[in-house]
Amino acid sequence: LVLYATCILLVVSSLYVLRHFADSRRNLPPGPPSWPLIGNLLDLGALPHRSLARLAERHGPLMTLRLGALTTVIASTADTARDVLQRHDAAFSARSVPDAVRACAYDSLSMGWLPPSSPHWRALRKLCSGELFAPHRLDAHQSIRREKVQQLVSHVDRLSREGAPVDISLVVFTTALNLLSCTIFSADIADLDDIGGSGQFMAVISESLQVAGQPNLSDFFPAVAPLDPQRLRKRLAERTAGEPPKNDFMDVLLDYRGLEDGRGLDREMLRALLMDLFIAGSDTSAATFEWAMAELLQNPSSMAKAREELAQVIGSRSEIEESDIGQLKYLQAIVKEVFRLHPPAPLLLPRQAEATTELRGYMVPKGARVMVNVWAIGRDGELWSEPERFMPERFLGKDMDYRGRDFELLPFGSGRRICPGMPLAMRMVHLMLATLLYRFEWKLPKEVEENGVDMGEKFGIVLALATPLEALAEPV
């Protein structure tokens, strides 16, 4: 037995030494030592963005880890993020696709996973930026968002009259889904008064984002029944029966002939696009909102300042318009501060090196996974004073933005893969936050007030609060 154990120990340590030797010859960025087979998987823990930030303090802003067989390079500062996302955008714009996604061929259809070299990816990005997220399109759908936000207000109003707490992320998630579905199909897909149904929807989407390393998409797609295929089939039937078009995004999609050789999108492509939009758009917006409320409820002076600003700008009007957002400087600063401290996608989406690329004197090998730890950048003491403190004031009078030009603040990523839904997300988040702060006073339930808000995180592609935030609303 001793001989057997000694042999294993010898093999393991030789592999370990050989790996180190090979790595130094390949001139990879430095990183922690890794075990044979599992590599550094054990180093990740339950909250990888935090573990990676700690490791980067020791090993540097550009660091190599072995995640199983996969060489992974992590950028953890604004400068290295700029190198990856701007200077070498072309080399690192492909996605590192998880196996499960590949297994159900979702990667060959989805905007989120297709490589930028694919004409289909380019057609989808063009379609979305021209027809869904362009300012004139967003302006045209403003009344839909206003109506959905009014429904949210009525729902919160009813809960407040019943003395019931508001499950913040659930009501905002439901509203965000309906904002998206009304823009796309001209119909709601979730019901604020049937929160159980929305809860199931949210569980499916959150879970898929949680286990994004191995999402079994082929299992979870059929579970999202209200989306598809019924609606597609229904709309196609309406079309053949001569019903007038609804002039929403679905009509644009059904009429679309912009693929190479003038083809339109087939059913599978349409389905993948709708899933992309709903998955990418709902949980991220709900998480942003929930973190914002969690911070504001613990920072009453910031909450008060936001409400004062709203009273000044909105005056005696009862409804807030999207055109008001530009004047709400403090509210905008709150959203930036939330993105800095709690970026909804803390590691963005994984990229892949298309070719072996030199970065800061090191070599990032072809095929390596490349990640940017935007969570670490948001808490970098070299960039931010008192980085752990929620202080929206730090953004007042500063030109810094989250649109991908300032590498200190990258909640939507940057470069050619930057989030295409950002213009819609920003309207939704600001409008919902402004309206709920303007129409209600908020406080924590007594028990939470006494014990403090649990700010623990649940890691996935989207970083959410581990304990859903509940708050009591009082109409003003």
Ligand code: HEM
């Ligand atoms: C990609 C963040 C809302 C659709 C991404 C990425 C991030 C992100 C970090 C990856 C960027 C990269 O790799 O550099 C967010 C945040 C949101 C939000 C923080 C809300 C607060 C939305 C909305 C939609 C959307 C509302 C659409 C309705 C997409 C799509 C991609 C994407 C389709 C994949 C793009 C590609 O790979 O080419 N988002 N997003 N997102 N987002 Fe968003």
